[in-house]
Amino acid sequence: MxxxxxxxxxxxxxxxxxxxxxxxxxxxxxxxxxxxxxxxxxxxxxxxxxxxxxxxxxxxxxxxxxxxxxxxxxxxxxxxxxxxxxxxxxxxxxxxxxxxxxxxxxxxxxxxxxxxxxxxxxxxxxxxxxxxxxxxxxxxxxxxxxxxxxxxxxxxxxxxxxFDGDRVVRTIRSAEPESALVADLNRAIERFDVSVGSYPEDDGEEKRITVRGDSVEAVEAAIAWLDERV
The missing domain is CATH 3.40.980.10 (MoaB/Mog-like domain)
Incomplete structure (x- = not known):
């Protein structure tokens, strides 16, 4: 929706x-x-x-x-x-x-x-x-x-x-600089067919990485894959 x-x-x-x-x-x-x-x-x-x-x-x-x-x-x-x-x-x-x-x-x-x-x-x-x-x-x-x-x-x-839809959202956090995340975020998008965004937290130290997609399995797999790397 x-x-x-x-x-x-x-x-x-x-x-x-x-x-x-x-x-x-x-x-x-x-x-x-x-x-x-x-x-x-x-x-x-x-x-x-x-x-x-x-x-x-x-x-x-x-x-x-x-x-x-x-x-x-x-x-x-x-x-x-x-x-x-x-x-x-x-x-x-x-x-x-x-x-x-x-x-x-x-x-x-x-x-x-x-x-x-x-x-x-x-x-x-x-x-x-x-x-x-x-x-x-x-x-x-x-x-x-x-x-x-x-x-x-x-x-x-x-x-x-x-209002009821199938969009799935999951979030993890990383202390890595945003520039160091780019390659892995792009790989996740290509590998799992999801959208991925990186957003600075208010404290300026961590980044919130959000994965969105229409498949629970794909989003969960992308989160798990990213969690091992970032």
Missing amino acids: QVALLTVGDELLAGDIADTNAAWLAARLAERGVSVREILTLPDTVEVIAPRLGDLAERSDAVIVTGGVGGTPDDVTMDAIAAAFDAPLTTHPEARAGVERTLSKYDGDVDVDIEAWSALPEGSEAIPNEVGLSPGCRIESVYVLPGIPEEMKAMFGEIADA
Whole structure:
């Protein structure tokens, strides 16, 4: 299974906020054997998001979109989803119920346009938000989640079972300089038909060597072979 991640927000492109959502999602998907084929960050602009989303959906088994969901002026992701799928935004009963339920927990009156906050592309399935105000949705192979990390993480739990792949990942560590690893890493790639990467650890002393492949036997064999050499 190959998935693309699309994060939306002018604040991400300006460096005002670090894009931790993409890293977190990529790690969770890898744990489920899913391969993330690409990660893309786009501004809060419908005319930019809609065509790029359509392209991602065509080339991936699924797309997860985070950010730009809600009822504030810069929240245009649902508009872009609607444009990409030619599915007008309509008030979704389940999404509206969730918004009203969340508002009922607030102290005092909160001036919220419930219709705007609960509008989803026609024909989509609502993804409930038990942590915050903004509902998500699924339309065909595209899953849309809020950008607030706590909400996104909780809502991913609602859809996690939709993501299941055969990608296998194993890791070992080596104190050898990266230049000394090159020959053996290349031999492992050729010998076992796997992909291999070397990444410096935070302490700067060890290297993390990660082997990825679609066969448990091939990945385990490559790890064992490398472990004897590096």
